[in-house]
Amino acid sequence: NKNVGILAMEIYFPPTCIQQEVLEAHDGASKGKYTIGLGQDCMGFCTEVEDVISMSMTAVTSLLEKYNIDPKQIGRLEVGSETVLDKSKSIKTFLMQIFEESGNTDIEGVDSTNACYGGTAALFNCVNWVESSSWDGRYGLVVCTDSAVYAEGPARPTGGAAAIAMLVGPDAPIVFESKLRASHMAHAYDFYKPNLASEYPVVDGKLSQTCYLMALDSCYKNLSHKYEKMEGKKFSIAEAAYFVFHSPYNKLVQKSFARLVFNDALSDASSIDEAGKEKLSPFSSLTGDESYQNRDLEKASQLVAKPFYDEKVGPTTLIPKQVGNMYTASLYAAFASLIHNKTTALDGKRVILFSYGSGLSATMFSLRLREGQHPFSLSKIASVMNVSEKLKSRHEVNL
Numbered sequence: 093n094k095n096v097g098i099l100a101m102e103i104y105f106p107p108t109c110i111q112q113e114v115l116e117a118h119d120g121a122s123k124g125k126y127t128i129g130l131g132q133d134c135m136g137f138c139t140e141v142e143d144v145i146s147m148s149m150t151a152v153t154s155l156l157e158k159y160n161i162d163p164k165q166i167g168r169l170e171v172g173s174e175t176v177l178d179k180s181k182s183i184k185t186f187l188m189q190i191f192e193e194s195g196n197t198d199i200e201g202v203d204s205t206n207a208c209y210g211g212t213a214a215l216f217n218c219v220n221w222v223e224s225s226s227w228d229g230r231y232g233l234v235v236c237t238d239s240a241v242y243a244e245g246p247a248r249p250t251g252g253a254a255a256i257a258m259l260v261g262p263d264a265p266i267v268f269e270s271k272l273r274a275s276h277m278a279h280a281y282d283f284y285k286p287n288l289a290s291e292y293p294v295v296d297g298k299l300s301q302t303c304y305l306m307a308l309d310s311c312y313k314n315l316s317h318k319y320e321k322m323e324g325k326k327f328s329i330a331e332a333a334y335f336v337f338h339s340p341y342n343k344l345v346q347k348s349f350a351r352l353v354f355n356d357a358l359s360d361a362s363s364i365d366e367a368g369k370e371k372l373s374p375f376s377s378l379t380g381d382e383s384y385q386n387r388d389l390e391k392a393s394q395l396v397a398k399p400f401y402d403e404k405v406g407p408t409t410l411i412p413k414q415v416g417n418m419y420t421a422s423l424y425a426a427f428a429s430l431i432h433n434k435t436t437a438l439d440g441k442r443v444i445l446f447s448y449g450s451g452l453s454a455t456m457f458s459l460r461l462r463e464g465q466h467p468f469s470l471s472k473i474a475s476v477m478n479v480s481e482k483l484k485s486r487h488e489v490n491l
């Protein structure tokens with residue numbers, strides 16, 4: 093099969109939200125802590141009438157409807173989620189209700205779980221299936237859905253909720269460059285949910301940031317190495333038009349991209365000019381561990397990265413800043429923001445995505461975008477998702 097990838101997308105996030113400014117005041121946090129400190133604008137949340145099942149039902153039903161897909165045409169359905177409603181029964185099995193009327197019970201796949209990474213695992217499973225000898229010619233369907241809720245304290249403003257559905261098949265406008273992919277997997281207790289009766293995670297915020305950045309460095313180095321072997325030239329941020337990150341909160345995305353710029357400077361890549369390299373050279377002798385804690389490096393690399401960030405990352409930040417951390421859906425909501433903001437300008441562009449799930453598992457991978465053909469085109473994806481309208485019609489809660 094050729095050009096296997098994402099054919100269609102739909103996103104759902106709750107119609108209820110709270111401005112981070114309002115939450116700041118309510119929590120007694122200093123002004124600007126959530127908006128500037130974390131880089132977040134607003135947080136979406138589920139009220140008692142919805143949960144991950146209803147959100148994903150909506151996303152799947154709406155995608156099938158808007159693309160006029162016969163439910164019989166789905167051969168695989170995979171869900172990525174870390175929101176536990178049942179310790180045994182997959183969310184996927186709830187979604188089978190959508191297919192009941194059509195009589196289609198022949199749909200492979202169950203849920204994938206590892207913190208925010210499950211959606212990526214589900215997506216890879218679907219792409220691999222379409223590329224495999226067991227593919228039966230039908231579509232794969234991936235759902236990423238979570239409701240992120242934290243205990244009272246500094247992590248609470250980083251909550252969020254959403255569901256994203258993605259249709260997978262050949263001849264896609266969003267194509268996987270499957271050879272350009274690198275993972276980093278390790279054992280860590282940075283964010284986990286050992287209390288099975290609680291929806292709150294146990295989280296070591298600082299450790300989770302460091303784990304995220306270490307995994308990012310490792311994936312970037314490994315992917316660059318693979319690229320160099322394949323293409324005979326250095327990989328750097330110049331090789332992709334956009335970089336999309338798993339987005340627990342925007343500040344970490346800013347720091348992450350700056351980290352890639354620091355990597356480029358260290359490897360003397362041509363993406364960074366001499367002035368930029370000079371600003372970062374004082375930090376070249378730091379050990380890995382030191383470099384994650386060094387505030388001056390953080391500041392200097394963010395400064396050097398700023399113009400590149402605005403161009404290559406800025407267009408991906410809309411939904412994560414407006415809705416918050418959607419766990420498995422966060423990376424794909426960032427990607428959806430890019431399609432919403434740039435749509436037809438994405439034709440021919442390479443986009444690098446970084447998926448991170450605490451615990452931990454991470455993958456950096458590459459997509460090639462092309463406008464595609466009706467009904468599976470980037471313009472159609474943007475119009476179906478209708479992000480502006482969905483954001484505008486939300487109800488803001490006041491405390």
Ligand code: ACO
Nearest residue numbers: 122123124125128129130246247250297298300304340450
């Ligand atoms: N105005 C502007 N900035 C401010 C203000 C203010 N009034 N007050 C604080 N800040 C800044 C701080 O300087 C800091 O910025 P910096 O990181 O650039 O230095 C930032 O706000 C955060 O403040 P801190 O005191 O460092 O951290 P805090 O105790 O608020 O916790 C954290 C933040 C760790 C992100 C917390 O929200 C958390 O634990 N979140 C969940 C864990 C998480 O998302 N981890 C990411 C990867 S794992 C995953 O995806 C779940």
